[in-house]
Amino acid sequence: ERARAAYDLAAAPGERLTLRLAATAHADVGICRFAVSALTGPATISADAARIFVTEHRVRGDGVHEAGLRPQDQVASEAGMTRCFWAWLSVPDDAPAGVYAGSATITPERGAARSFPIVLTVHPFRVRAPSWSLGMYYNIPADERIQREQLRFKRAIGFTATSLPAGRVTGIAGDRVQVEFDEAVYRRVKEEGFGADPGHLQMSAALPIARGIARSHLGFGARVDQRPGSELTDARLKPLYQDWLRQYAEFIRAQGMPVAVEIVDEPREVPNPWNRTLDQTNTYADWMREVGFAHGFVTPMGDSNGGRDYVSLADHAGIVSIHAGAGSRRLMERTLELGKPLWFYNTGMDRLSWGFYAWRAGVTGRWEWHFLFDDAGSGAPGYPNGEEWYNPFTGRDGMTTRAPATYPGAMLFKSAFFAAAEGIRDAAYLATLEDAMRAARGNAAQAAALARAEAFLADLRREIPLIIDVHGLGGEDSGALVGQGLQSSIEARCEAWRRRAAGLIAELRD
DSSP: OOOOOOEEEEEOTTOEEEEEEEEEOSSOOOEEEEEEOOEESSSEEOGGGEEEEEEEEEEETTEEEEEEEESOSEEEOOTTOEEEEEEEEEOOTTOOSEEEEEEEEEEESSSOOEEEEEEEEEOSSOOOOOSSEEEEOOOOOSSHHHHHHHHHHHHHHTOOOOBOOOOEEEEEETTEEEEEOOHHHHHHHHHTTTTOSTTOOEEEESHHHHHHHHHHHSSOTTHHHHSTTGGGGOTTHHHHHHHHHHHHHHHHHHHTOOEEEEEESSOOSSOOTTOOOHHHHHHHHHHHHHTTOOOEEEOOSSSEETTEEOTTHHHHOSEEEEOSSGGGHHHHHHHHHTTOOEEEESSOSOHHHHTHHHHHHTOSEEEESOSOOSSOOOBOTTOOOTTOTTOTTBSOOOSEEEOOTTSGGGEEEOTHHHHHHHHHHHHHHHHHHHHHHHHHTTOGGGHHHHHHHHHHHHHHHHHSOSOOOBTTOOSGGGTTSOOOOBSOGGGGGHHHHHHHHHHHHHHHHO
């Protein structure tokens, strides 16, 4: 019999990691169960530290696609069909460093069980989250319990930021606006661990406020959406918009959380109601800068749109969030030249773009569309829940799917989140390594280890290209789409790079 594979895992205390097992039944073996044992070593990591999931699928169009991960440890098998189990393992915060051993076992209803060894190395150090804004666009649930549970899931993945409401203008008096802010939502987000670092900028949006002022208080009505940007022709808008910004900035300071405010979403020369043109976007950016609000950001789809050069956005906005790839090369270069924060958005849920590549490109933010829609989605007539499992008539494929309200967060999620989580872990090791390198400078005893660490980072910069194109984003016309990950085979090297970073951290801390 061929030697069975072993799981070779490594993590720091407090980290989460995944392992998976795909099993193909060649006979009718009935229901298969999957389990991960306790891991024993310097201490014992309980079997309860692993959450087990089964990949479910559904027919979408002309193929079979992942529907989500169902939280259960068993699944019915059929001859010739491959089913996939996942284990999401949480390493305790107080786990002593050393090597732990255990096993993963699949047990069929009929036939012999098969076990696979697990070896887990727990590092003698903890890692910290990078000082980056990491999150997904998000519709905030009305139910507090559901929101808190979804926020906890986000933190478990490694996200450092989430979406927040920017307030609601209820009236105007001269050049002043009356505005209500939802302090309870901000408090929940902070209590669940978001915004602890100045670099962990949360996200809100400004254009809906301007549209609302024009629609409801300046007499524009539907015209503000029928003729996007028409509100800028009314001289009353600027002082009202800037008054809201001042009040919002003061509210944010009182909450003690860093927040970045989207100036305009995906500016374009033929805008939808929620977009604006280049010139209109730059006007809003200038208004924001005039009141001293430094963390306004824009999300251009590329270096140009509608025949116009969009690189000037970097001169007006405080933060520029772009798609990775050659289509945004000049925006990337100009933003970094100006010393402004650069973010990536809608590049995909792949490991490389959330970790090593983001570090290589010098970004400090990474956002993706979309965590979870709070509506039923777009389905065929008679199918109001467009995210229903096994529904072949769905109109889109959200990152997460609907689930019973009894599930945590009333949601199920896809394995793509685990890929993004691995990238965020990579970024954490790089941040921890750079901390250790700074601490070692000037220490003669650490000179050799520091030189090895500097050589490692220099090698990474040479081996990871600055520009990598994105699957599913081929040019200006596709800029509004959501990317499907970086077009590069170097992602296969991420695990070795992380192991090397871990070794260097340990050396520098000795």
